[in-house]
Amino acid sequence: MGLAVTFWIMAVVGVVAALGVVFIRNVFRAALALILCFITVAGLYVTLSADFLAAVQILVYVGAISVLIILAVMMTREVQRGSPANKLGIPAAIVAAVLLGILVYTVTNTPWNIAAEAPLTPTTVPLATQLFSETGFILPVEIGAVLLLAAILGAIVITREK
């Protein structure tokens, strides 16, 4: 019961915040709505008993990525004329609505193989075993580290003053 209430609160607030990101004219307020949406996604992870991912969501998205986005909003302050839409408004709305219809139809009509077991809690130790064990995902973790290093160096090189 508590799970259902939490889910509906997070779902409604998250969808409203996502609509705010798209429809609020002020870019800074849109960024704040995006942060609210990230927080509700972390709440949804908690209802899915993904405690580690909820903590990572708060740290990475609410903590780091939103600060980066707000920094970019502040740096480009002079050109803020709201967030106008381009000429693609109606075709984009049709594409999004059709895709939503297809997705909802497929999701509701597929017989999912729901497992009988309850999900693992807490997930931190099993997740670390999965990520760092010999038979797990250690190679993608290393590649991810290299990717992050390359992204940091690329960002520095792109924004550096000549």
Add this chain to the structure above:
Amino acid sequence: MTIGLGHYLVLSAVLFCIGLYGALTKRNAVIILMCIELMLNAVNISLVAFSSYIVPLLLTGHVFAIFVMVVAAAEVAVGLAIILAIFRGLADIDTNNINLMKW
């Protein structure tokens, strides 16, 4: 009524389509990046929901969601760096005016 896998997947689809609409229609490049983050988050919700409901003991969806977060962090860092570089050169981040390379 109890919350099932379908609820999470429909919510994820709704968030994804809102992000898609924003990414297709907005002219401010920062807002477009924000909408892309919204779409990545929607996909993460469905990955974690699949993991919890279909393979609750394997956590593969959690692992994939972590890698999506890594790639999203790299993408937003490089994307905002590109936006700032464009802003320094053109003093504008309106995607309708960034057409130097348009054929």
